[in-house]
Amino acid sequence: MRPQPPLRPPSGGSHRAVSLMRLPRYLKPYAARWVTMLVFSVLVVATSIVIPLVTRAVIDGPIAHRDERGLLLLGSVALLLGVVEALFWFIRRWVVARATLGVEADLRKDLYAQMQVLPMRFHGQWQSGQLLSRIMNDLSVIRRFLGFGLVFLILNMLQVVIVTGLLLAMYWPLGLVVLLSVVPIVLTVMRNEQEYTRLSRLAQDQTGDVASVVEESALGVRVIKAFGREEYAYDKFDDRATDLLDTQLAKVRLTSRFWTLLEVIPNVTLIVVLGFGAVAVGQGSVTIGTLVAFITMMLSLVWPISSLGFLLSMTQESMTAADRIVQVFDEPRLVDDGDTELVRPRGHLRLEDVGFRFPDTTEDEPWTLRHVDLELQPGETLALVGATGSGKSVLTSLVPRLYDVSEGRITIDGVDIRDLTLPSLRSIVATAFEEPTLFSMSVLENLTLGRPDATRAEIDRAIEVAQAQFAHDLPYGLDTRIGEQGMSLSGGQRQRLSLARAVLAEPRILVLDDTLSALDVHTEALVEEALRNVLHDVTGIVVAHRASTVLLADKVALIEHGTITHVGTHAELLATVPTYRYLLAADAPPSESASPAGWHEQDGDEHRVVHDAVRDTCREDEHDACSGADADLEELNR
Numbered sequence: 001m002r003p004q005p006p007l008r009p010p011s012g013g014s015h016r017a018v019s020l021m022r023l024p025r026y027l028k029p030y031a032a033r034w035v036t037m038l039v040f041s042v043l044v045v046a047t048s049i050v051i052p053l054v055t056r057a058v059i060d061g062p063i064a065h066r067d068e069r070g071l072l073l074l075g076s077v078a079l080l081l082g083v084v085e086a087l088f089w090f091i092r093r094w095v096v097a098r099a100t101l102g103v104e105a106d107l108r109k110d111l112y113a114q115m116q117v118l119p120m121r122f123h124g125q126w127q128s129g130q131l132l133s134r135i136m137n138d139l140s141v142i143r144r145f146l147g148f149g150l151v152f153l154i155l156n157m158l159q160v161v162i163v164t165g166l167l168l169a170m171y172w173p174l175g176l177v178v179l180l181s182v183v184p185i186v187l188t189v190m191r192n193e194q195e196y197t198r199l200s201r202l203a204q205d206q207t208g209d210v211a212s213v214v215e216e217s218a219l220g221v222r223v224i225k226a227f228g229r230e231e232y233a234y235d236k237f238d239d240r241a242t243d244l245l246d247t248q249l250a251k252v253r254l255t256s257r258f259w260t261l262l263e264v265i266p267n268v269t270l271i272v273v274l275g276f277g278a279v280a281v282g283q284g285s286v287t288i289g290t291l292v293a294f295i296t297m298m299l300s301l302v303w304p305i306s307s308l309g310f311l312l313s314m315t316q317e318s319m320t321a322a323d324r325i326v327q328v329f330d331e332p333r334l335v336d337d338g339d340t341e342l343v344r345p346r347g348h349l350r351l352e353d354v355g356f357r358f359p360d361t362t363e364d365e366p367w368t369l370r371h372v373d374l375e376l377q378p379g380e381t382l383a384l385v386g387a388t389g390s391g392k393s394v395l396t397s398l399v400p401r402l403y404d405v406s407e408g409r410i411t412i413d414g415v416d417i418r419d420l421t422l423p424s425l426r427s428i429v430a431t432a433f434e435e436p437t438l439f440s441m442s443v444l445e446n447l448t449l450g451r452p453d454a455t456r457a458e459i460d461r462a463i464e465v466a467q468a469q470f471a472h473d474l475p476y477g478l479d480t481r482i483g484e485q486g487m488s489l490s491g492g493q494r495q496r497l498s499l500a501r502a503v504l505a506e507p508r509i510l511v512l513d514d515t516l517s518a519l520d521v522h523t524e525a526l527v528e529e530a531l532r533n534v535l536h537d538v539t540g541i542v543v544a545h546r547a548s549t550v551l552l553a554d555k556v557a558l559i560e561h562g563t564i565t566h567v568g569t570h571a572e573l574l575a576t577v578p579t580y581r582y583l584l585a586a587d588a589p590p591s592e593s594a595s596p597a598g599w600h601e602q603d604g605d606e607h608r609v610v611h612d613a614v615r616d617t618c619r620e621d622e623h624d625a626c627s628g629a630d631a632d633l634e635e636l637n638r
């Protein structure tokens, strides 16, 4: 048996740093702000280095020589430097906030746009919670890194190098002590890097899992309540949340070991420097002012060194986040635009030897569709009838290129649909799905999704066709906001709005994927009556499970195991194809070698059912074929 694919997409793994390097192009629009921020950050570091040097000058100068004027002057300079440093800090933060938030927003918009164009295959494989956590959490991680982590990583390393250099220059033996103290830190960072990366990737993926569970249970809350499985749902959530907690704790354990070292080393170094410094002052090798300046500078290294731990953690996390985001950006779009636009499409649709298999199926798995040949003249309507899972929805989704054919081709007015631009194709083809998705916006916005410029009269007509007049009676009429997934509406109401949306798009080819299944027979009859007018003008494919829906069509295609086996009028198929009768007329299941002969083996009651169905569903213009079927039945009954 084929191994189950993992619940979450595989990690990008080894190219994390490269992934992060690809994001700085988002910094470009804010280049002036980044440069200003960097200049002020360097100025902050410079002032913080100058202040101890001024202190040394104060101690070794005015204080040693009891020069009050000099003390006042240099003291004022030191004070001024302190104020200036604070001011520089403020400017840096102020400038960077807009830039980082801007980068985050731009990335988020691009990521969302990418999700919209990615093929159905991608959305079938990825849990929506994983996408949610990428678009929310991972982008925030990157923003924090760009606005804070990256800047301080650079500045702190710069400060460590400059200050250590200055310390070596002031008094090299003590400078050497400081330099040596950095070595264990670097070694520890290198040793923990891999494990921290693994844990941070795991935690980010698990955050996606938690989001997926929350999202699924929010959407499926009715099912959970109906089956009384709140506890089961809670346990599933609890498992995921506990996994995340364990990983986060493992991360904390690792970092706390690491950070403790980073806290201890500067303090130990300080004690050593103080001891050796005091001896050096005693021996006259350095002045007191130099020692004070040395220690002040050294203390200024405590934050840059101790912060290295979490700055590096942040870097790891943002590399992982960038990797997870780049993974979405790098997904192949599969469906590529052509560049042809059909100016006046007539809606002549042909499927030529079309075959389709889902991209992740293996060679030995059967094709979902194979050798499908169909032709619909402009204005013609085809009813597609087939057993559950026979491939009806997949076939209809090939026409607007929700999936691409694996072999053969589909043409509209003789042009391969892959040569059309996607906007052109999707303005020609509109689909109303069996499960109507409505968005949490107003009824009007939902209706005009496919045609934002529709006039009020056109909207009213589409509503009438779909028998969706109830929308006018909603509390705020068409401006009423409907809940997530249209939850505040009934299934039939949602289907009718979805149908109105497809009708309003005024397509040349209208695909109705079992769109009327949730309607009561009376509403269905009204919708069908109105649809008859719409379908008169457009090419239509109607997936149908009921004879009444089939009657909307000019001809019927029977699909069995992914292949069109019969095409004809409803009456013809009813009279000659047992499988068709079985599907539409509650007939007994046809035998393996389904043929009209198989039909003769059925008992009298079933004959009557078929007889009634034939009579009920035959239209006047098909009278000849129907009477043929009737004659057959009467012959059998005798």
Ligand SMILES: Nc1ncnc2c1ncn2[C@@H]1O[C@H](COP(=O)(O)OP(=O)(O)OP(=O)(O)O)[C@@H](O)[C@H]1O
Pocket (backbone or CB within 6 Å): 124, 358, 368, 386, 387, 388, 389, 390, 391, 392, 393, 394, 395
């Ligand atoms: N995303 C998918 N990945 C893999 N296989 C799929 C996917 N969607 C559908 N299938 C398979 O393709 C086959 C045809 O499915 P399809 O949805 O077209 O059936 P259908 O005839 O529309 O059924 P129904 O009448 O129940 O809606 C089924 O075997 C189904 O399991």
